[in-house]
Amino acid sequence: MKRIFAFALLLSLMSVLVLKPAGSYAGEKPDTTATPVESRMQLAYLCGADSVILTATLNLKKEDGTVNLKNAFIEFSASNGESAKSLGKFATDQEGNAICKAPVAGLPADKDGMINYTAKFTGNKKYPAAEASFKAKPARIRLSFSIQDSLRILKVDVTQKNLKGETAPIAKEKILVYIPRIFSLLKIGEITLDDAGSGTLEFPKEIVGDTLGNLTVLAKIEENDNFGNVQGQNVINWGVHKQYYKAEVPSRELWTPIAPLWMIITLIIMLAGVWAHYMYAVYELIMIKRLSKREKPPLF
Amino acid sequence: MEEETNKNQKNTRRQFLKKGLIAGAGVAVGGSLIAAYVDATATETGEKVKVLTTDGEIMEVDKGLLKLPRVSREESHQGLPGRKFVMVIDLGKCKNARKCVEACQKGHHLPKSQEFMKVYLLQDSEKTSPYWFPKPCFHCDNPLCVSVCPVGATYKRSDGIVLIDNERCIGCKFCMTGCPYSTRVFAWKHYEEFEQDKEPYSPEAGSPGKEGTVSKCDFCPDLIRVGKVPYCVSACPMGVIYFGDVDEDTVTNGTETFQFSKLISDRAGYRYLEVLGTRPCVYYLPPVERQFEVDRGFGDLDEKIKERYKDTPYSKKHNP
């Protein structure tokens, strides 16, 4: 888990740090064409309710590090070894990710029900071609909620399509249940499926939802050899209502933009008092000046 | 040869399964907004930019480099709506690997002499055991630094983050004496690093600093905005630092995710120097069930950095 995350973070954090503005190194700029370039592609797979999401990541490995390739067109396809179906062409973003979402229905499967997904970058003058593929069987997870004996029960039902195209349960697999949060998924439990492809979990209390207590619940099969990643989701209002955090003792905050009233009043009173006296002194000076004018004529 | 490729494939498959899992959830969507990349269609301008990878290597890429999106100075005063960030630091796992310090320095384009994250070797009393104590800004809920600032250059947002506007700060350093945790650093001179950044200034970007102004740990609001955890959190190899939204009651160190309230009550979390009434947003888990001896913290330290701890009671006792 840690390694994988580290990898994801590595990708995302990659190369954000500019050391020098462009041009500053003009003199010592090496010829980039001289460094061997290798394109690398990786394909991530996720099966949702009725569609699959394929994420291909394309980056360039140079002698001195990895750079993502943007605006490269990736061709996605699904095949069963005999016939292939194109899923379209998608351009990569700055992260080098091209995302393809395709409906599960109608994808060509082999005799075991496996579908082989391929992502392909044909390459161009500068960057060599790259390809990655992934094999998985579509599956579906449904979540339902019920209250039994005042216990909150989450039930999952996991199914696949059998060869005849009928819906059949997936037995004995492990299901992980999560709540999505701002930075990550909060795991709230694990379910092992029974023969009928279903399982239950007592829903934990004290999971914070939104202000109305709504929670999005995800159930997943992860890294399964047959099914890859499968995810189902549903919404339920079993969460604790979100309370916006109030710092304790909020009455004497001085850090807010506006000063406390007493402070403003004190200041105004003090300043007004002092300056009124100043004004008075200045007024007296003016009067002294005036008096002199009035009294001057008799002197001459 | 073939076997090898297979093995590799399997590895990548595993990794990407997980990656798909994360991206698919629509949660940790980040990443798409931050990276060095080259454009496959654009003709190379020939202009090169030096770029640091997370491994600390320098490489050159075409000048298509894009950074995190920046909000304006005004917008940076508003917190992320409905959020309240919190950090939890597990002292039991820290071994002074200093990856947080380095990642933070790189992430914020800090000059060598400025560090936002500091790692202390604390020992509460003679008979108690010493421990490593990473210390970011606590983003206090009653931040004295903000109270004393005469021009409002340092401010607290609705999401709890305390930021500094380096274009407003007059450099009076009052906040530095106001902060009881010695968190803030001053730019005593003009550093070259301040020039790297050509984009319009935003307090959220945390960098560049400006000569004669104050900076400090900012909880990386630019990363948070795109759904990523701060640099220190993702950099720590031990997963010491957890980060999250306290209203959501969840914190994560990138690999593990916990319910904040449960973590704090199970592990007896506390806030440092609670007695001062600053109400920090950073919690510590006491240094119990240590994963490393304190000595390990000196392991592969630079001599220069070791030097910094020579006056601690611990060092005095052990290497007199």
Add this chain to the structure above:
Amino acid sequence: MENEQNNPLKEFAPQLERTTMQGYTWILFLLLVIGVGFYAFLQQVLHGHEVTGMRDNVVWGVYIVNFIFFMGVSYAGALISGTLHLFKTPWRKPVIRMAEFITVISLLIGPCFILLCIGRLDRLPYLVLFGRIQSPITWDVIAISTDIFGCFIFLYLAVLRDLALLRDYELLKLPKWRKKLYKALALGYTGTPEQQQRLNRATDIMAAMVISIAIIVYSVLAWIFSVTLQPGWHSTIFGPYFVIAAVYSGSAVLIICMWVFRKVYHLEAYITKKHFVAVGIIMLVLAAFFGYFTFSDYLTKWYGSEKNDELLIQLLFKKFYWPFIISNYVGVLLPLIVVGLARFRTINNITFTAVVVVVALWLNRYIIVVPTLESPYLPIQDARPEWLNYTATWVEWSLTATGVAVFCLLFTLASKFITIIPVSGVTGEEKKEDVLI
């Protein structure tokens, strides 16, 4: 006018009219010091605050010490001159003008030191544009600017009579522009009963104002320190403590000024031992108060011995041993002995004591500011070794010297503009005995 020959100004006129060779050398010397200071300031502007000894732990150094010091001297001047005036102290005349000068001049210098300490001088207007009322610095900005106005008005009221005299004294050998200036400044004051009445009323009010503002302003300055949570600063006693320390230092500076001007302008007939003893006794009383405040501040810290207070006190008795001893022992005991015991009371002894007191009080501010910053709550660790301790650099010392030099220069110039002893008393408005005791 017929009584021109008896005009008291006759005796003081030379100090306004002529500047001796020594005088010019003195001014040249001061200008030299100021020149070096200017160069130092340029260094600081060009290379940033790195040229000072301040670093991330000790963010305030000698500049702030000087700031507190000069502001203290200034408030002391205000308090002393205001009090002397209000209570119509009989012997005040020869010294009150000096006290007024001290007030205004050091009030001009003090804030310059805070400016030196500020990282972005170019953003100074922000203090007004974006001022936050919650910040003690804003209080200080408001208070100091109010104080500057008040002190100028007070000084002006106090010198008005003399200005009128200078204007009317025709024998004065001065350039035209000076005479014109006197004329303009004298506001046509001729000493009619109504004018006198108005002037007295205004002066009384301003004396009262100046006293109260001095107390407020200096407390505000103390609060800059005591509102923080830093061990050693976070103390309720700081307001009054700073006020007392300020007046104390001011009385010492006044004694030094008296001594200097007595020598330079040969005022032995006017400033007598009596005056030295009188101001000396004020100093003595203040020394006692200062000692008392210092004692109760440190006693409470030491007795309760919170961890950080203990560390601070350890630091004070180790690293800052001598400054601590000089400021808090010598600086308190010496005046008690020298002024307290009649047989030590000579003009020179009192002046020497005053010099010691000035030094002691400067050091007192130093050991208030620096050791606290060197012993924060979180021990100073994980910082560059060269950043651990504070030592002021030549830039800071040179600018400190400049501050003193500017003080002396302005004082010298002021004494060339207006007599250092009020002469108006002899014109009949007040009895001659008042002036000469």
